[in-house]
Amino acid sequence: MHNLLSALRSGTRDAHHQLDHHPVLAQLLDSDLSVTRYAEVLSMLYPAHVGLEQMLIGYWCEAPVSYELLPRESLLYQDLLQLGRRPEAPRRWPAPQSFSAAIGATYVIEGSRLGGVMLARRIHRQLADAPCSFFAEDGAKHWSGFQNFVVQHQEMIDEGEAVAGAKSCFAGYETAINQGYAAPVES
Numbered sequence: 640m641h642n643l644l645s646a647l648r649s650g651t652r653d654a655h656h657q658l659d660h661h662p663v664l665a666q667l668l669d670s671d672l673s674v675t676r677y678a679e680v681l682s683m684l685y686p687a688h689v690g691l692e693q694m695l696i697g698y699w700c701e702a703p704v705s706y707e708l709l710p711r712e713s714l715l716y717q718d719l720l721q722l723g724r725r726p727e728a729p730r731r732w733p734a735p736q737s738f739s740a741a742i743g744a745t746y747v748i749e750g751s752r753l754g755g756v757m758l759a760r761r762i763h764r765q766l767a768d769a770p771c772s773f774f775a776e777d778g779a780k781h782w783s784g785f786q787n788f789v790v791q792h793q794e795m796i797d798e799g800e801a802v803a804g805a806k807s808c809f810a811g812y813e814t815a816i817n818q819g820y821a822a823p824v825e826s
Contacts, residue, residue: 643789643798647746650802654809659754663816667758672765678722681773685715687815690730691748691808698734698741704795706745706788709781711752714773721770730815735804739797742789743804747812749785752778 658664663683666676689712699706719726735741759775789796 683819685726694732739800740804743801744808747808
């Protein structure tokens with residue numbers, strides 16, 4: 640398991656860095672983050688995240704071995720409604736071409752829960768009254784479950800396909816965010 644997770648981490652380091660430092664997502668770390676900018680960023684995240692989540696839930700329901708991916712769509716939706724925003728329709732994602740590619744895509748979405756917890760702490764410090772349930776959900780429990788799933792099914796996972804699936808997922812996420820991004824979001 641550690642070899643596969645290490646391969647995923649090292650094989651996607653550049654793609655992960657590129658997405659984390661995307662002009663939209665980087666605003667979440669700005670010291671002058673406003674509620675307006677926060678709402679705009681969540682609005683741009685919604686189509687990408689929810690579309691990926693829906694695709695993966697559909698995949699895992701039909702896969703030869705099922706993984707229970709717990710959706711966060713309702714958390715993001717509620718945060719947006721509390722901020723006075725109506726989310727756009729989710730982006731349509733192509734289904735993974737293999738079990739291993741699905742593992743790679745799931746690595747990305749389950750890993751986003753871990754990063755979300757760090758973002759939630761920072762957002763709460765800056766915008767104490769802003770809704771933040773999407774980011775604040777405990778990611779460690781889900782990450783542990785994903786690791787256990789990988790261990791149980793490691794003989795079915797091709798490392799190269801898993802890394803390719805994760806890279807494709809990072810690229811698709813960035814493409815979806817770019818569709819809602821024309822210029823730096825102003826406060």
